[in-house]
Amino acid sequence: MKQQDVMPADGKLGIMVVGCGAVSTTFITGVLMARKGLAKPVGSMTQYDKIRVGRGDNKKYLNYNDIVPLARLEDIEFAVWDVYPQNAYQAAMYAEVLNEKDINPVRDELEKIVPMKAAFDKNYAKRIDGDNVKDCKTRREMAEALREDIRRFKKEKNCARIVVIWAASTEIYVPVDENVHFTLAALEKAMDEDDREHIAPSMCYAYAALSEGAPFIMGAPNTTVDIPAMWELAEKTKMPISGKDFKTGQTLVKSGFAPIISTRCLGLNGWFSTNILGNRDGLVLDEPANFRTKEVSKLSTLETILKADVQPELYKDYYHKVRINYYPPRNDNKEGWDNIDIFGWMGYPMQIKINFLCRDSILAAPLLLDLCLLSDLAARAGRYGTQHFLSFFMKSPMHDYTRNEEAVNNLYQQYTMLKNAIREMGGYEADEEID
Numbered sequence: 001m002k003q004q005d006v007m008p009a010d011g012k013l014g015i016m017v018v019g020c021g022a023v024s025t026t027f028i029t030g031v032l033m034a035r036k037g038l039a040k041p042v043g044s045m046t047q048y049d050k051i052r053v054g055r056g057d058n059k060k061y062l063n064y065n066d067i068v069p070l071a072r073l074e075d076i077e078f079a080v081w082d083v084y085p086q087n088a089y090q091a092a093m094y095a096e097v098l099n100e101k102d103i104n105p106v107r108d109e110l111e112k113i114v115p116m117k118a119a120f121d122k123n124y125a126k127r128i129d130g131d132n133v134k135d136c137k138t139r140r141e142m143a144e145a146l147r148e149d150i151r152r153f154k155k156e157k158n159c160a161r162i163v164v165i166w167a168a169s170t171e172i173y174v175p176v177d178e179n180v181h182f183t184l185a186a187l188e189k190a191m192d193e194d195d196r197e198h199i200a201p202s203m204c205y206a207y208a209a210l211s212e213g214a215p216f217i218m219g220a221p222n223t224t225v226d227i228p229a230m231w232e233l234a235e236k237t238k239m240p241i242s243g244k245d246f247k248t249g250q251t252l253v254k255s256g257f258a259p260i261i262s263t264r265c266l267g268l269n270g271w272f273s274t275n276i277l278g279n280r281d282g283l284v285l286d287e288p289a290n291f292r293t294k295e296v297s298k299l300s301t302l303e304t305i306l307k308a309d310v311q312p313e314l315y316k317d318y319y320h321k322v323r324i325n326y327y328p329p330r331n332d333n334k335e336g337w338d339n340i341d342i343f344g345w346m347g348y349p350m351q352i353k354i355n356f357l358c359r360d361s362i363l364a365a366p367l368l369l370d371l372c373l374l375s376d377l378a379a380r381a382g383r384y385g386t387q388h389f390l391s392f393f394m395k396s397p398m399h400d401y402t403r404n405e406e407a408v409n410n411l412y413q414q415y416t417m418l419k420n421a422i423r424e425m426g427g428y429e430a431d432e433e434i435d
Helices: 022-035 088-095 104-111 139-156 184-192 201-211 228-237 250-263 280-285 288-303 360-380 388-393 411-425
Strands: 012-018 050-053 060-063 076-082 159-166 216-218 240-243 267-277 319-326 335-343 349-357
Touching: 012 022, 012 139, 012 201, 012 360, 022 076, 022 088, 022 104, 022 280, 022 360, 050 411, 076 088, 076 139, 088 104, 139 159, 139 184, 139 201, 159 201, 159 360, 184 201, 184 228, 201 216, 201 228, 216 360, 228 240, 240 360, 250 267, 250 288, 250 335, 250 349, 250 411, 267 280, 280 319, 288 319, 360 388, 388 411
Parallel strands: 012 076, 012 159, 159 216, 216 240, 267 319
Antiparallel strands: 050 060, 267 335, 335 349
């Protein structure tokens, strides 16, 4: 694909975020501050990373925007949905992630971002109790109300394109049901029949976005677009989808460190991971049904990197445990501990300890920016369906499990996929060199 096959990023890009909590407001505030020259978008691949294109004498390292046409920060308009009515300024202050001095310069802009009523079902997040909620009798009504929100925002802000991204809480675990989730017709029938057991509110957001010609990004471990029915809808509407669950702290470390063990042919006896965090995400995950969704997401990382079928002597029987503990004093300052029991020459045991004291929203905010800009790029390049090159940003990358496809969780393989997608969309040759 040559670059001229990619439509230019003309006009405004509307980014509509589900959730107006710590992650969303940190993301929005950072973008508004960066485009005023008052902050740096550190951690954003689209703003900082450079990719080698060409070889030999023709080799050069270019920023993404010099390879492909990305939307400019100055052209972004924001909208949010949330169960709480507080505007983005109030929500940012309440979240206590950013200092007041880093919020006040864009206070006026943040105050104008007032949450639209959320499509919400308390059964999917029992610890959340807001009243800024749509009065919809059925899941179909929910989806149609969201479609109207998207159309209205696009018109009011004169946006050329829209991207919808989920940055709200983790829903309870919804197992994939072949009778409901495997075809678009079955999914739509369940929406019409108000099947609340199999149709999560997040699915209504995804359905609405794709139906309105907007890429959809799932930033939580929810089932949502990770079902054949949504793949069918994405193909029908020619829209990109990606997910699931932003890869920020512990899993980022895991996806980068596990390849060291596998590449070095060291054995693994066990990997114990535990987290403490105190923000709204931690509160929601304190509910066992919601934690189950997150647990499935976090547990999937190791098995595709440390493969028992490839190296049974090294990885056949290791023990992998993940825990998340709600601890209010830490708020957004998450702490992750990893205890890794490995063995080496002649089976002798060794241990690795990792203690990552991170800031959840500070790590997540640049991911939202990159995912939105790259999803918009993919749509303009005519790429639709699951965007595997965005696996780099995801804790539990989507893959076609109906065909026994395996997710790629190795961070360095994911980075190669990301770089090659950018190269191809820019008209350059893809390659496997680590450079």
